[in-house]
C-alpha cells in the first residue's frame with residue numbers, strides 16, 4: 001500500500017507500536033487496509049514490510065518457527081483446516097505436536113461449541129461457521145503468549161460467539177496472554193483494552 005493510503009494508521013508508519021501480553025487489542029479497518037497482512041507480519045509468514053517486529057528482544061522473521069509453536073497462535077481468516085480430515089482429527093493433528101490438551105478436553109470443547117454430532121465428520125462437509133469453531137479450538141491446543149484472530153466470528157450466530165468468547169477468555173487468562181483481533185466494524189465481543197485503526 002502507498003504511504004498516503006496508510007497515513008492515518010495507528011500502526012503502519014509509526015516509529016513503534018507495542019502490544020502487551022495480558023491485554024486485548026481490536027484492530028479495526030475497512031476491507032483491504034492490511035488487517036490480514038499485519039497479522040501475517042506478526043506471525044512471521046509474511047516478511048514483505050519495512051521495519052522490525054521484536055518479541056522480547058528477538059526479531060521475528062520467517063524462520064523463527066519456535067514463535068509459531070510456543071508463543072503465538074493464529075486463527076487465519078481462511079482457517080487453513082484439512083477438508084479430508086474429521087473435526088477431531090483436525091484438532092488432534094496439532095495437539096499431537098503440543099500435547100496441550102487431553103483427548104477428553106478436546107471432546108469437551110467440541111461439545112461446548114455444539115459440534116459433538118459432527119466430531120467424526122470430514123471438515124469438507126461442514127458449514128463455514130462450523131469450520132470457524134473447529135479452527136478456534138485447534139488454535140487453543142498450543143501454548144501461546146498472543147492469540148491472533150482474523151475476523152474469527154464472521155459466520156457465527158450470537159449464541160456461538162458468546163460460547164467462544166467465554167472459552168477464549170478462559171484460555172487467555174490461564175496463560176496471561178494477549179489477544180489481537182481484527183474486524184471490519186466496531187464490535188464488543190471482548191472487553192478491549194485498546195482499539196487501533198489501520
Ligand SMILES: Nc1ncnc2c1ncn2[C@@H]1O[C@H](COP(=O)(O)OP(=O)(O)OP(=O)(O)O)[C@@H](O)[C@H]1O
Nearest residue numbers: 001029030031032033034035036037038048077184
Ligand atoms: N502477497 C501480496 N502481494 C501483493 N499485495 C498483497 C499481498 N497480500 C495482500 N496484498 C494487498 O495488500 C492489501 C491489504 O490486504 P489484506 O488482506 O491485508 O487486507 P485486509 O484488511 O485483511 O482485507 P479484508 O478485510 O478484505 O480481509 C490489499 O490491497 C491486498 O491486495
